[in-house]
Amino acid sequence: xxxxxxxxxxxxGAGAGPLIGLGISIGPGVWRIGPAWAVxxxxxxxxxxxxxxxxxxxLVGAAILADSVWGVFWRLTAAxxxxxxxxxxxxxxxxxxxxxSPAGRALGMLHNIAPGASWRELMAAxxxxxxxxxxxxxxxxxxxxxxxxxxVWAWALGRADKxxxxxxxxxxxxxxxLLGLLLARDTFQLPVTMPPLLPGVTMGVAFTALQWGxxxxxxxxxxxxxxxxxxxxxxxxxxxxxxxxQVLVLVTALLLPPAMGLWRSRVMASGVxxxxxxxxxxxxxxxxxxxxxxx
Numbered sequence: 001x002x003x004x005x006x007x008x009x010x011x012x013g014a015g016a017g018p019l020i021g022l023g024i025s026i027g028p029g030v031w032r033i034g035p036a037w038a039v040x041x042x043x044x045x046x047x048x049x050x051x052x053x054x055x056x057x058x059l060v061g062a063a064i065l066a067d068s069v070w071g072v073f074w075r076l077t078a079a080x081x082x083x084x085x086x087x088x089x090x091x092x093x094x095x096x097x098x099x100x101s102p103a104g105r106a107l108g109m110l111h112n113i114a115p116g117a118s119w120r121e122l123m124a125a126x127x128x129x130x131x132x133x134x135x136x137x138x139x140x141x142x143x144x145x146x147x148x149x150x151x152v153w154a155w156a157l158g159r160a161d162k163x164x165x166x167x168x169x170x171x172x173x174x175x176x177x178l179l180g181l182l183l184a185r186d187t188f189q190l191p192v193t194m195p196p197l198l199p200g201v202t203m204g205v206a207f208t209a210l211q212w213g214x215x216x217x218x219x220x221x222x223x224x225x226x227x228x229x230x231x232x233x234x235x236x237x238x239x240x241x242x243x244x245x246q247v248l249v250l251v252t253a254l255l256l257p258p259a260m261g262l263w264r265s266r267v268m269a270s271g272v273x274x275x276x277x278x279x280x281x282x283x284x285x286x287x288x289x290x291x292x293x294x295x
Contacts, residue, residue, distance in 0.1 A: 032280030033211055033287055035067035035176040041207070041291035042180025045200035050184065058136060062183050065132040065140060066176035070147045072125040074154075074171055139182040147175050163219040169212035177204035199242050199294050206231075206238035207287050214276055214283075217262065222272035225262050228279075232259060239290060247293040254286040 039062045043050055050059065129148075133141035147170075154167035181200045213231030216224045232255045239248040258279030265275040 029277060029280055031284055032277075033173060033207065033283050035071065035172055036063040037284060037287065038173045038176035038204075038207070039063045039066050039180035039183075041287050042177035042182075042200065042204060043184040044180075044288070044291035045177075045203050045294045046181045046184035046197075047200070047295050048184040055184070058183060059180065061132055061136055062140065062176075062179050065129065065136065065144065066147075066179055069125055069128045069132065070144070070151075070171060070175075072121060073148060073151050136183060140179060143175055143179050143182075147171060150175070163216075165212050165215035165219055168215045169208045173211040174204060174208040177207065200291075202238050202242060203290055203294060206234045207290070209234040210283060214279070217272050218276055222266060222270075225266050225272060228262055228276075229259060235286065235290065239293075242294070244290075244293050247290060251286045251290055254282050254289070258282050 040059065043059055043062075050056070129144050130141075133144050150167050150170050154164035154171075157164040157167065178201070181197065181204065185197065210228070210231030213227035213229070216227035220227075235255070236248065236252060239251060258275075261275040261278055262272065264270075265272050
């Protein structure tokens with residue numbers, strides 16, 4: 001029966017099929033603040049119309065760039081050294097990747113920054129960055145260069161045994177938010193009566209501070225929970241400064257469960273990771289609501 005079932009399958013030979021294999025997966029905790037959501041929130045905060053003129057497709061491209069493409073290099077630089085020897089052995093099979101060759105030296109430098117990296121992944125990430133940036137505009141290209149600079153900065157902090165919480169906040173919220181904000185406003189010739197960029201930038205800085213605080217709390221195993229409370233306070237202060245009283249009440253209500261959960265984990269001396277995971281959806285809802293209020 002098994003042979004019969006297998007015989008009914010199409011048989012494509014070794015030379016058939018795609019040249020480049022791609023995989024799609026959704027990370028755990030999708031309902032939390034992350035790059036793709038930050039791109040959308042930044043576009044919302046821009047005040048620009050988000051429908052028509054291929055804007056939805058451009059936003060999808062921006063989300064892929066900020067979340068998946070920037071994330072490739074971010075993930076590789078944060079990788080452990082466990083697979084380094086195997087990857088080096090795989091790459092060194094090629095004659096032009098021998099240790100003394102120019103490509104071999106360049107590969108060695110890349111492996112110092114990204115121990116688990118494959119040259120195929122790195123080249124694919126750089127190619128996708130270039131293509132998407134050219135399609136999305138100059139602001140996307142400049143922010144991509146800045147994102148890679150932040151990733152190298154995070155790697156340097158890690159080498160110095162320092163926790164790159166600020167880099168994580170910039171890559172997860174700050175730069176993607178700015179990408180969505182600039183992308184939406186660059187696409188349309190907005191009249192001078194439209195709100196300036198300052199409100200959107202202010203809100204983006206506040207949620208970047210919240211992401212920084214959450215990472216500080218997590219990386220310190222709860223000993224610096226005050227950083228997450230500081231981030232929540234920054235969001236509320238931004239709403240006060242932007243004169244959004246009604247949204248301030250709603251966002252305050254959304255931030256109360258995370259604040260109470262973090263306080264409970266601190267008092268009970270339990271791990272802060274669970275409290276932060278439960279806080280993710282509340283913070284995401286607050287971010288989208290705050291961004292939408294600026295329209």
